[in-house]
Amino acid sequence: MKASDDTYVTPIYILSGFLGSGKTTLLARLIDYWQEAGLKPAVIMNELGDVNLDGLLVKQEVPMEEMLGGCICCSIRGDLGVTIHELIQQEHPDLIVVEATGAANPMELLDGVTETALYMKLDIKPLITVVDSAYLMELFDRQQGKTYRLMQEQIRCASVLILNKTDRLESSRMQELVKLLNQSNPYASKIPAVKCEVDLRELLIEGEGTQRAFDHAGESQHAHRHNQSHSRFRGPSHHDPAHPSEPGQASEEHDHHHTHSHVMVHTHYLSGPVNSEAFERLVADLPRDVYRAKGVLTFSDTNNSRFLFQYAYREPDFMKITPQGDIPDVVVFIGEHFDKEELSRKLHALEAGTLSME
Incomplete structure (x- = not known):
């Protein structure tokens, strides 16, 4: 089914995370992943300034709308619905990714996107936050400042947390990081990464509202992925193009999912x-x-x-x-x-x- 079909419900992903956390790096990886699966992603990129330098990192063939000069969750929030509507009507994407400025409040952003779902058929996916692990721990040591509080809010609202830049932390600090994140958001899946190199299919499945235990702070991603028997997670639905299936892949994850994820949106037409x-x-x-x-x-x-x-x-x-x-x-x-x-x-x-x- 094509996105141009009036019955099509467009998946929309929201990427959150403080300035410099690695959101745009993750976005570029996701675009490659979807394009290799034959899908057409579109991007809405928000910057506080008047120039979108991060947008230069997005492939030219990817439809992109820039929302500049303000935060998407406040001063230009009213433009978000118009932007989503125009992208769908003009470009007919298979899915949309909204990358918010690092200064955005995730709950306000989610609220703004849901307003658009009142007149556009959207499947609002759980929020993904990229955490600058080293910077978060630096701010944690000081325990003060608006930046630290904003990062905590971005963490609290996520269903998936990518613990980026873990190569900059000692093992003892990594344990502190995991403890801190579990205190702020015990429900989110937590995926350690360097330069946002993660299993993207696993990331998107995790984002559907599943919880994966991060039991050992120093555990590698490779070993962790081979320990999935200890987690229950929801596989992609057959009609959702955002989770392309691999040939010969079993679909038994569907029998083991649960829907008690963290901050989430449920849309019912x-x-x-x-x-x-x-x-x-x-x-x-x-x-x-x-x-x-x-x-x-x-x-x-x-x-x-x-x-x-x-x-x-x-x-x-x-x-x-x-x-x-x-x-x-x-x-x-x-x-x-x-x-x-x-x-x-x-x-x-x-x-x-x-x-x-x-």
Whole structure:
């Protein structure tokens, strides 16, 4: 299925990490990986300044949009949806990667991308953060400063952490690094790397919400990959082009996945109008781990009127709207390590009219 197909749901990846951590190096490796699989990636690159020097490292044949002069999560956040929309309409990519400036707040960025999912069919992948291991430990020794707090936030929000530049750390410091990361984010997969040289297929599978134990701080990646029997991880879905399968590869990972990942987004496109009271009951029963939601819905018991739905601080809000253009009915949920399967089950029951009102 091509990205130009109206039914296609475009995967979108977000790369986070402080300035100089190695995000662009990882991006270049990912582009090569997808292109070798016959896919067409597109890139949105954000820089605080007026010139995008990192963009020069991206291949010229890769469609790229630059968002300059501000942080994607604040001053130019409103432009993000327009940029995503234009890329999909004009370039029809198989997937999009958003590389945010190192000063970006990941949660604000995720929130901005989910707004676009209200009118564009997007599959928002879990966030990947590249950690400058040596610099983080240097800041940890000082225990102060906005940079350290920002790096902690980027770490806390990730589902996958690439521990880059580990060659600059002594073994004792590596153990401290792992302990620090486990304290900040015990749920994320942690992959040590030098110059972001990682198994990219493994990275993308890990990003689907799985947890891999990093039991030994000094353990090499090679040895770790041969110890996968101690981890459960979710294989790529057959319709997702972002995880190209290798010939003859077993697909038994599908039987062992779980969906209790860390910070994540669950997007559900509704098949038709739903009952407003049943939907309000579903929202009232959301676990506290879901702290943000939004959507566009049609209610069957209000003469098929359409509403913009917002949910924050456990309070829902509905506004009657008349969307322009072909806007699908969709709800998007943001939270931490909640049960996506259970939420999906309730949403399907809502559509079928069988959701319990008790």
